[in-house]
Amino acid sequence: MMVDAEFMRRIASAAAAETLPRFRRQGTVANKLAGGFDPVTEADQEAERAIRALINAEFPDHGILGEEHGSENLGNSHVWVIDPIDGTRAFISGLPVWGTLVGLTVDGDAVAGLMSQPFTGELFYADGDGSHYEGPGGPRTLAVRKTTALADATMFTTTPALFKGEMRKRYDHLETQVQLARYGTDCYAFAMVAAGQVDIVVDPGLKPYDIVALIPIIEQAGGIVTTFEGGPAENGGDIIAAATPELHAAALKILRG
Numbered sequence: 620m621m622v623d624a625e626f627m628r629r630i631a632s633a634a635a636a637e638t639l640p641r642f643r644r645q646g647t648v649a650n651k652l653a654g655g656f657d658p659v660t661e662a663d664q665e666a667e668r669a670i671r672a673l674i675n676a677e678f679p680d681h682g683i684l685g686e687e688h689g690s691e692n693l694g695n696s697h698v699w700v701i702d703p704i705d706g707t708r709a710f711i712s713g714l715p716v717w718g719t720l721v722g723l724t725v726d727g728d729a730v731a732g733l734m735s736q737p738f739t740g741e742l743f744y745a746d747g748d749g750s751h752y753e754g755p756g757g758p759r760t761l762a763v764r765k766t767t768a769l770a771d772a773t774m775f776t777t778t779p780a781l782f783k784g785e786m787r788k789r790y791d792h793l794e795t796q797v798q799l800a801r802y803g804t805d806c807y808a809f810a811m812v813a814a815g816q817v818d819i820v821v822d823p824g825l826k827p828y829d830i831v832a833l834i835p836i837i838e839q840a841g842g843i844v845t846t847f848e849g850g851p852a853e854n855g856g857d858i859i860a861a862a863t864p865e866l867h868a869a870a871l872k873i874l875r876g
Contacts (some may be wrong), residue, residue, distance in 0.1 A: 621747040622723060622731040626677065628753075629743065633673055634703060634719040635737035637666040642738060643713045660711065663687050666703035670721060674699050681723075682848035686828045687749050698724045700831040705734075710713035716804040722832030725770055729853050732832030734810045743810045745835035761840040764815040767865035769796040772818035775801075775808035775872075781823050784874070790821065793873045809833040812860050819870055823847075823857040830858055843867045847874050 641662040667687045678699075681778060682692035685701040692698075699721060700742035704710050706717030715738040722732035733744040743761065743828035750761040766772050774797045776782075782790040794800045797819070804811075806829075814835045822829075830852050834844045837860050847857040849871065859874070861867035 623750070624746050626673075627721075627733045627744045627746065628730075630670055630673055630721050631719065631733060631735035631737070631742050633669040634666040634721075634735060637669050637817045638662045638704060638710075638719065641735050642710065642715075642820075658709060660704070662710065663704045663707060663737040666719060667701055670701050670703060670719075674819065686826070686829060689754055696726055700724060700729075700828050702806075702832070705829060706807070709803070709805060710725060712853065716807040718806045718810070720806055720828065720832035722835065726762050727853060728851075729831045729834035729838075732835045734806050734832060734836060736807065742811060745839040747835075749841075750815065750836050750838075750840035761836070763812060763816055763837070763842040763862035764818055765839050765863060766818045769793075769869050770798060772797045772821040772862075772866055773799040773801070773816075774801060775804060775811075775817055776796065776821050777805060778802050781841050786823070786874070789876055790869060790873050793821070794859075796869075796873065804844065806833060809837060809860055812842050812862055813837045818862045819866055820860045821847075821858070821870065821874065822834075825855045825858045827853060827855045830855055833860070 626691050660690045667685050671683055673822050682695040682698035685691045704717050705720045712716040719735040722729050724809050728735040731746055746752055752759050779790055808817055808820045834852055837844050842862050844852045846852055852858050
């Protein structure tokens with residue numbers, strides 16, 4: 620399904636109007652997790668409200684799943700999946716590696732999506748007719764790097780601390796096999812796979828709103844996104860994104876032990 624690029628830009632603009640004025644402003648941060656830290660800000664909540672209002676006005680018969688304001692009409696064929704600020708920890712730390720994620724699923728398959736980073740002025744999106752970039756340097760079509768060997772690959776994860784027990788050992792082994800391993804950047808790392816800057820991202824325990832928007836951006840740039848079991852990533856879980864089938868297979872072999 621094609622999604623109008625102009626609608627993508629409208630979503631990004633509406634979200635930016637709520638996030639940017641609150642970025643690096645030391646606003647109130649609430650904690651959603653008893654016994655831990657899962658931050659949420661006014662920027663998260665207001666950006667999602669703005670995005671939902673646009674979708675409801677444009678596509679009143681579509682469903683919505685949002686991180687902050689729940690779900691509506693999830694039984695419908697078309698469902699939008701929203702993470703208003705992916706990387707809230709980066710946001711509250713003043714680091715410009717967070718992004719707004721909005722993806723569209725049709726009968727459960729992610730077909731279109733955007734990642735917007737308004738502080739850097741970047742928009743990554745897939746509209747069913749390829750994966751695209753708009754921002755500094757000018758617009759271009761995105762394409763993954765053609766790296767096939769782990770020894771030549773750059774790999775990201777949010778933090779190795781998310782891998783527990785035996786899985787941590789497997790992750791550590793995988794890290795020894797790649798050329799460069801880096802941590803953090805949340806959705807930005809996935810966007811860099813589509814942009815041909817990063818070769819692999821592995822992140823356990825993702826929710827649908829963490830990954831749905833990014834699946835078509837990477838896939839329509841030529842990459843692969845699955846769970847560690849090799850299945851569809853739309854429902855979240857332990858997720859790997861890879862630039863090539865060879866890297867995907869080699870990394871999964873290690874992660875599966």
